[in-house]
Amino acid sequence: MGSDLRVGDIMTKKVIVIPFGKTAIDVAKLMKKNGIGSVIVVQDKAGKHAKGIITERDIVCNLLARGKDPSGVPVEEVMSKPLRVVRPETTIEDAAKAMRENKIKRLPVVNDDNELIGVLSEGDIMKIFPVVVDLIEERAAMG
Numbered sequence: 001m002g003s004d005l006r007v008g009d010i011m012t013k014k015v016i017v018i019p020f021g022k023t024a025i026d027v028a029k030l031m032k033k034n035g036i037g038s039v040i041v042v043q044d045k046a047g048k049h050a051k052g053i054i055t056e057r058d059i060v061c062n063l064l065a066r067g068k069d070p071s072g073v074p075v076e077e078v079m080s081k082p083l084r085v086v087r088p089e090t091t092i093e094d095a096a097k098a099m100r101e102n103k104i105k106r107l108p109v110v111n112d113d114n115e116l117i118g119v120l121s122e123g124d125i126m127k128i129f130p131v132v133v134d135l136i137e138e139r140a141a142m143g
Helices: 024-034 057-061 092-104 122-128 129-142
Strands: 017-019 038-042 050-055 108-109 116-121
Touching: 017 024, 024 038, 024 057, 024 116, 038 116, 038 129, 050 108, 092 122, 116 122, 122 129
Parallel strands: 017 038
Antiparallel strands: 038 050, 108 116
16 A cells, blocks of 8 residues: 555544443444444453454354353353454554455454554445545656
8 A cells, every 4th residue: 555554544543342241132232332343352341451352254254153141151251262363553454364364354453562452344444435545646657
């Protein structure tokens, strides 16, 4: 892409989290309430250190399709881990490459203390896509 945009410029800062000990049904309710497709799993209610992520696909494929009761399964057993994270100073190009290579749609964003400060999704990147196309066209015209 070649842009100067960084993850911190476009990430979603309001991250919905759920602590260890909650159940998959709690995650599903949180997703419905907030109109989202994933929830970051944190070790405790302070929610600063991300430990995993649960997506709608995790609930469907890892629980429902296997006949498990989501009200009895703790989030720790459903979450995807290890969690791939990115820093706010990472370029959008590098973040998009990491998503593609790891076949993921969301990257939690952490600061230097590994504290959760945001999340970057494919949707966040697509929102800025017209800007990126403009930058590419400008650079092509200069070259």
